[in-house]
Amino acid sequence: MVDTATGQDNSDKGVPFNLGYKIWLEKDGGIQGDGFFQILEHIKQTGSIAGAATAMSMSYRTVWGKIKTVEKKWGIPLVITKVGGETGGGATLTPNAENMLASYYNFKEQVDKEIHRIFNSVFKV
Numbered sequence: 001m002v003d004t005a006t007g008q009d010n011s012d013k014g015v016p017f018n019l020g021y022k023i024w025l026e027k028d029g030g031i032q033g034d035g036f037f038q039i040l041e042h043i044k045q046t047g048s049i050a051g052a053a054t055a056m057s058m059s060y061r062t063v064w065g066k067i068k069t070v071e072k073k074w075g076i077p078l079v080i081t082k083v084g085g086e087t088g089g090g091a092t093l094t095p096n097a098e099n100m101l102a103s104y105y106n107f108k109e110q111v112d113k114e115i116h117r118i119f120n121s122v123f124k125v
Contacts, residue, residue: 019115048091
């Protein structure tokens with residue numbers, strides 16, 4: 001069995017299973033995890049909500065709804081949109097969103113290292 005986070009197969013080490021876990025942030029009943037932060041990352045990369053929606057195999061409306069829901073729950077703007085025209089429309093992340101994205105990746109990386117260290121120690125992998 002292969003650990004989805006590391007690609008490591010622990011079956012040859014006497015452990016019949018691998019570590020799997022999910023990280024999410026909660027506020028007022030709302031849950032944001034990897035999927036939401038991937039949306040922000042795709043907006044950052046593509047410069048558009050439509051581009052993020054395509055990359056995530058979601059509708060524009062679904063992605064826009066998720067953004068607006070989180071903005072309301074967190075009380076901070078996350079995306080700045082520019083209406084199309086001669087130069088075209090687009091979307092960019094606010095500094096708040098950039099900071100949240102960087103913090104989430106940093107946190108996730110630290111958790112991943114620590115949880116694997118504990119797993120390997122406890123199960124003697």
